[in-house]
Amino acid sequence: MLLDSQALAAICQLGNKPIGIKLAPYFDMSHFIAVANIIKKYPVQFITCINSIGNTLVIDPHTEQPIIKPRGGFGGLCGDDIKPIGLANVRAFRQLLDDNVQIIGVGGIKTGIDAFEYLLAGADAVQIATCFEKQGPDCFARIEQELSDFMQAKGYRELADAKGKLKPL
Template sequence: MLKTVFANHELENPFMNASGVHCMTTEELNELYHSSAGAFITKSCTPLQRTGNPEPRYIDLPNGSINSMGLPNKGFDYYLDYVTHTPYRKLCFFSISGMSAAENLDMLRRLETSSFDGVTELNLSCPNVPGKPQLAYDFEQTERLLTQVFDFYRKPLGVKLPPYFDFAHFDQMADILNQFPLTYVNTINSVGNGLVIDPDLEQVVIKPKNGFGGLGGPLIKATALANVRAFATRLNSEIKIIGTGGITNGQDAFEHLLCGASVLQVGTQLHKEGPTIFDRLARELSDIMKKKGYAAIDEFRGKLKDLS
């Protein structure tokens, strides 16, 4: 019932982790692999290991989370060694997030010549150059980078995007993405630069950036659904959508699929529950589909109705 095809791989279900959650170490990656998730992704990596921002840098909230992690990771070689020396039958995604275009291009060149046969995710939604916006908010730079990437990269590749809030920006980014043979677009990353306050202590709750951080979980679901829907109706049919943001139960998953997502990434709630969450999500989504009379995801995927 929940099986789906993505990048020429059949997945048992559409669920996987969001990069950054439960995927830092090989031990965590192995736990994802042995979970009931349909696929899994590595931590967004930089060429060299990074310790990230000072703690506290992640806080669970009653309606979501806030974080300013600073891209802590074990470094490109650590994850490349894992994905090229671990025999796995589940689709594996490899996430990269260089601090410059040159770093991204170098990592992609190494992936291109490696034995990695999964799917690569180029994270365009992390800070690039200090004082500059996230790369995906700079449309000219995004187009320039993707042009350079597809001059040589031939393996399956997707991009992870930040949230957009204006129809003109949906249109502009879709026009750029449609120029390239992308496998997918992952939308959204956390909603940037939120601020959460502890009213008793009268202070912010995380240390980096004077308390400013990315929001995740249920409080960003409406924004995530809007971005999934916006890109699903603007991108070429060959470019699939991974829906990320606010998935805590089967109903959330159903709504993402209804908006046009093909695969679903779970972040905040995975952090709270651990990999056993995928059993619950699959069960709840199956129950909803049965009640509605759907035997397969493709029977309703992308078929959200407008009021008319």
């Protein structure tokens, strides 16, 4: 099921806490539209795009084994490889949802320029997982500084000036 509408309805009845949803990566436009139409029916304040891409397999050809042990080597793909998918999900949902639904972009962000790309796609904020795991908490200040330096060099004064402003080719 793309997104369990009944589960969302039940969560919305729990109280007045802000409601956000972490979404799986989607690949087809029909799925973006179907999920956006479900989200629009509920008071969802933010979505996070994307979760890791499930059930991927990486094989070490030298040992002839999967690189991780659990579940026969099937695991969630994240990091560099998924950035284009994360960007597309943010872009698609930014175009389909009203601005009152904020979007947290995540997937392959390890530099300020990566964060800038998510900003152009329409992210209101970004999340960092793999890079945090590799570099530790210092990554946050570094990425923030790199984003600031890059935007300043391009003549931007505010994040809002670039948010969602992906230029057409």
